[in-house]
Amino acid sequence: MKKTLLTSFILASVSFGCSEAHDGQKNAKDNVKIKVVTDPALSEWVGHYSGITPCANCITRCEGCEGLGIDLKINADQTYVLERSDNNNTSKPEVFAGRFHFVDPDKTRIELIGVTDRNKLGIDEGMVEFIDTQTQQYFDSYTEFELDKST
CATH class of the missing domain: 2.40.128.640 (Lipocalin)
Incomplete structure (x- = not known):
């Protein structure tokens, strides 16, 4: 039971970590600014x-x-x-x-x-x-x- 619980916890952590990394990449792309001449x-x-x-x-x-x-x-x-x-x-x-x-x-x-x-x-x-x-x-x-x- 402990092994199953531990394994589930590890898989959930890895899955959550991958999700955060993907969101971070998406946010980095959203923050790219195009240089527009406003003057x-x-x-x-x-x-x-x-x-x-x-x-x-x-x-x-x-x-x-x-x-x-x-x-x-x-x-x-x-x-x-x-x-x-x-x-x-x-x-x-x-x-x-x-x-x-x-x-x-x-x-x-x-x-x-x-x-x-x-x-x-x-x-x-x-x-x-x-x-x-x-x-x-x-x-x-x-x-x-x-x-x-x-x-």
């Missing part, structure tokens, strides 16, 4: 941008210069991937990845952390363009520094 200023930035800008040491297109090819992805978790290709030679593209932060209260300007030059961008009337890091202003030839958004 309208941030959602305006999120996307894939590309363009060709003047060479790294030029403030406008110079004769014989093919410029820099830019491929920039801005993510909702405030990370980015920037690929710059020098169109004047066949060297490997520079690839930067990291976080960005807003540099103004209106969230119309960002700084790409880890990029030393041409690391600030602004958004104005839906257009994204590089900001001159020396003057902290848009370039006079701003149309040459604009990036097209594809997604």
